[in-house]
């Protein structure tokens with residue numbers, strides 16, 4: 001197996017997806033055939049899905065909360081913590097996962113591009129209430145209400161058809177600019193992601209455009225596999241701990 005050299009010259013941007021949590025027992029999106037209660041997940045996890053049937057949306061996220069609360073980080077998460085400790089500010093982890101497992105493992109420089117399963121916010125755009133921590137598994141048949149404005153509360157998740165937080169995108173962009181202009185080696189590694197959902201799926205092209213080196217660790221070929229220069233097929237919990245050569 002190839003190894004990824006992580007030395008004092010290296011800047012590393014990591015992108016993770018649902019596959020990295022699979023070995024912890026969190027189901028991937030496309031692994032459920034992209035369906036939940038026989039509905040395409042895109043129709044549940046969307047503003048339209050929430051407008052049409054908020055009960056169903058809260059059933060989905062309450063079930064995911066219950067599932068994610070009972071799992072633990074795996075050796076793939078731990079490897080990324082070790083890499084970050086080694087590289088310090090030359091490391092950034094962008095994750096599409098909302099399960100919070102990277103932070104629970106000990107990762108600190110994390111951008112949760114798609115939000116966090118254990119946060120809730122008001123669905124009323126006029127309401128000033130900030131997103132808040134919320135581990136509640138709401139009983140089926142309930143939609144929590146906002147104590148400030150009486151609107152419906154919703155999960156603090158970036159749904160299909162919604163924009164990512166510009167501050168998150170800026171953090172990733174800033175890191176990439178610093179890496180590309182550092183005079184060092186800029187490496188991008190994607191792990192456990194099907195490369196189907198943008199803008200995350202386009203990061204590989206941006207890094208290549210900036211002269212960076214690109215790596216993919218995935219169980220199955222991803223939709224954007226061919227755009228990576230190095231590709232390792234396998235489980236992230238097995239591959240990542242062996243891949244990095246920290247010098």
Ligand code: OAD
Pocket residue numbers: 016017018019020022023028029030031041045096097114158159160191192193194195196197217218219220221222234235236237
């Ligand atoms: P997907 O479910 O689309 O893809 C998971 C990928 O992980 C697949 O390509 C699998 O082959 C791979 N995989 C499975 N087990 C693995 C393992 N143990 N090690 C390594 N790879 C493994 O998940 P994402 O790419 O994260 O968006 O999906 C992207 C976004 O689409 C999600 O964040 C979510 C979703 O619907 C929102 O919720 C907004």
